[in-house]
Amino acid sequence: xxxxxxxxxxxxxxxxxxxxxxxxxxxxxxxxxxxxxxxxxxxxxxxxxxxxxxxxxxxxxxxxxxxxxxxxxxxxxxxxxxxxxxxxxxxxxxxxxxxxxxxxxxxxxxxxxxxxxxxxxxxxxxxxxxxxxxxxxxxxxxxxxxxxxxxxxxxxxxxxxxxxxxxxxxxxxxxxxxxxxxxxxxxxxxxxxxxxxxxxxxxxxxxxxxxxxxxxxxxxxxxxxxxxxxxxxxxxxxxxxxxxxxxxxxxxxxxxxxxxxxxxxxxxxxx
Ligand code: AMP
Numbered sequence: 001x002x003x004x005x006x007x008x009x010x011x012x013x014x015x016x017x018x019x020x021x022x023x024x025x026x027x028x029x030x031x032x033x034x035x036x037x038x039x040x041x042x043x044x045x046x047x048x049x050x051x052x053x054x055x056x057x058x059x060x061x062x063x064x065x066x067x068x069x070x071x072x073x074x075x076x077x078x079x080x081x082x083x084x085x086x087x088x089x090x091x092x093x094x095x096x097x098x099x100x101x102x103x104x105x106x107x108x109x110x111x112x113x114x115x116x117x118x119x120x121x122x123x124x125x126x127x128x129x130x131x132x133x134x135x136x137x138x139x140x141x142x143x144x145x146x147x148x149x150x151x152x153x154x155x156x157x158x159x160x161x162x163x164x165x166x167x168x169x170x171x172x173x174x175x176x177x178x179x180x181x182x183x184x185x186x187x188x189x190x191x192x193x194x195x196x197x198x199x200x201x202x203x204x205x206x207x208x209x210x211x212x213x214x215x216x217x218x219x220x221x222x223x224x225x226x227x228x229x230x231x232x233x234x235x236x237x238x239x240x241x242x243x244x245x246x247x248x249x250x251x252x253x254x255x256x257x258x259x260x261x262x263x264x265x266x267x268x269x270x271x
Contacts, residue, residue: 005089014086027071037078049078052089057121071089138164143166145168145270146180152245155168195262219238233261234259238256239255239256240254255271
């Protein structure tokens with residue numbers, strides 16, 4: 001596992017290889033990340049993982065400040081996995097050395113779910129993914145479906161610009177059905193229990209939805225109900241079609257998307 005600390009060593013080290021699988025992360029490595037790495041390892045000859053907490057995608061300074069970072073711990077987990085050829089640990093200037101201001105806009109139609117509530121977030125994500133893809137030139141990029149909207153927007157953005165293909169990977173959950181996330185490290189035990197209750201409730205909802213005539217109304221009622229019972233703030237709870245992310249009136253090719261706050265920690269998931 002070779003550690004690459006700047007663009008020069010990145011381009012020198014990757015030059016001989018064509019079949020590169022890329023797993024972008026912001027650190028706080030957990031089994032969700034490891035599942036992406038495993039898939040890359042199966043599908044590509046070489047695997048590179050990046051750890052870069054991209055300040056441009058944080059719409060909230062407090063969120064960036066408390067984002068869990070423990071590089072030594074991450075490197076030790078990644079080394080043990082024995083599945084990684086390269087780790088890229090760029091500095092801000094490696095990514096943003098090309099000062100050209102990127103013109104990335106999210107259409108009005110796409111200002112839904114997290115794009116509606118996190119102003120500038122996906123513009124920052126697309127910007128960094130554009131820059132990382134240009135530098136690494138991977139054959140495949142592995143992204144988690146836990147962040148489905150991110151996967152959807154990145155795939156569409158890169159499609160006409162690069163040959164790299166974005167591969168979706170399934171969500172890894174803990175034994176209590178909570179989707180693994182670096183942000184879970186910020187939760188107390190009692191808060192993790194609330195996250196687990198939320199997950200179980202939304203899994204149940206998915207079964208109940210089949211019997212509903214007016215799904216939109218049903219989800220509004222359930223959103224209020226869950227907020228009251230779990231004493232949390234739910235930002236959105238919506239059934240959307242996974243091919244275009246439009247509001248869906250059927251379970252067919254659709255998922256329930258949820259974003260919620262437990263105290264000041266914002267979590268997202270889809271079911
Ligand atoms: P992050 O470090 O949170 O930016 O995540 C890096 C990548 O790991 C993204 O493509 C995420 O969607 C993916 N990921 C995060 N959590 C999970 C999970 N529980 N299961 C599968 N993939 C995940």
